[in-house]
Amino acid sequence: MTDPLLRVVNLKTHFRTKSAGLFGEKKAIKAVDGVSFEIAPGEVLSLVGESGCGKSTVGRTLTHLEKATSGQALFEGQDFLSLSPAKFRPLRREIQMIFQDPFASLNPRLKIEQTLAEPLFIHEICQTWDEARQLIAEMLEIVGMDPKVMTRHPHEFSGGQRQRIGIARVMILKPKLVIADEAVSALDVSIQAQVLNLIKKLQHDSGVSMLFISHDLGVVRHISDRVAVMLEGKIVEIGDKQQIFEAPQHEYTRKLLRSIPRISVKKEVA
Template identity: 50%
Template sequence: MTSTTNSPDGRASGEVVLDVQDLVKHFPLTTGILFKRHVGDVKAVDGVSLQLHKGETLGVVGESGCGKSTLAKLLMRLEEPTSGRAIYKGENIYDLQGKALRDMRRNIQIVFQDPYSSLNPRMTVGDIVGEPFDIHPEVAPKGSRRDRVRELLDVVGLNPEHINRYPHQFSGGQRQRIGIARGLALRPEIIICDEPVSALDVSVQAQVVNLLESLQDEFGLSYIFIAHDLSVVRHISDRVAVMYLGRIAEIGSDAEIYEKPTHPYTQALLSAVPVPDPSVRGQRQQIILSGDVPSPANPPSGCRFRTRCWKATDLCAEEEPELRVRSGSDHPSACHYATVREDVVVQH
């Protein structure tokens, strides 16, 4: 894990490589066939602000449907935002066009969740890993591309002699390594990992996470690591942002989030993490949340978590809590009654 110090506002110190400011993505809901009428919006991402620092890993966690993957697509410009900015090298990436956009995409790459569907089954591994060079020929001249692909396969722990094989001839973990090699091909500065290990066996997950850590050290990469498994996120992340219904509920260093959680949602997530030690397990209290996750098309007023929260009062329904540092805490939390709860923490 990269060493990164935190300031009192929960942000790591050091050079900011990506500054996300109040990012919003609403998907319109319509009715009718011939004459469509706008009847509402799915608020997938609804005001997310965060910073990624050079050489760090920022983990983004939350339940399915909280907006994590939509956030990843927005940062790659695979989706256009409803509003908001993402500043990379002094420019808003949503203003870029043509060559400037291609240059940005060269420096911000993605590793997708499913290694079975993210690789073209009709292409060899050599063609898959080398395809970025067709779009950015300046990175590797034609005469050296095959050697470059072999180097990339070797770097991610695959046999370079398997360059002519097809994806179906590899295991799930090996396919994800192919996806990582493709992401590394253009020597990016940032890699967005969209649940890269969720489709893999536990033993293979550890191997892929260890590979990502070693590549970060070797190439000076910055990661945004999206996942729903809190134990995986803690292993690799310097800082963690917890998302709920399109917004960040809490953000801080891994120690702050896992040892001093202040938001009730974070506390509930941590209480559900399995603990192998029976003596420790007996000391922890599991928090069972009531009800279901509200629809992002019709989120609750005020605090979005209040319908499932044991601390909720009339204030929570009337006033949306800001993401800020509160009394008795050392990192930002979006809760009016944020307090540390130690009976749910996850020990190393």
């Protein structure tokens, strides 16, 4: 049996609210409250649930954007939650994140070539601009964009194009684990399928493992190997995609499945 690439054990991320009044007590918001799961090499695990259930906080905690309260996250056997920013830095190449908002995730002041070259120089993949531009051109073609756009700025692109650039920035590092946080939810419906198919193809071709975070079960069904259902900071059900969609065990999972929009066509009576 293959060892998991990522193993999360009893992960908790709690936040303290500001006290009400001068002497009010601070309360803990248990955004993530004892989450455990594993992701095998090359596997796509989707984390689904309604807004506010804590699924995005799981992704942000695993990328050190939020501080874990307790628990473990082992990447290739190494627990990285307690690492200092300096010691976690080498792992940033291996663990990358696709953000939800393609408008906020790109620096408006930087040209596309600068945005994509930055991680290449930080992680010492390239030493010269000629090397970087060659890799950038290849990556832009892979995500379906003309390499000539590298001299342009983010405001010159649509939301779908910006998300493709964000995906290129992640995949150019050849990570082992990608955390996609609502990667298509901010896009127009007509563009969502195109970007989702791109993510699926890149994952298949590269063999990268993925934690795909979404509230949309239709999207999840298209891309997942396994599905974990999250409710109020906890995972209430986890299993193979087929089992979750065809024989859900938890009432909340059944409720989510019933909420998927369906189009019914009425037969005309002759």
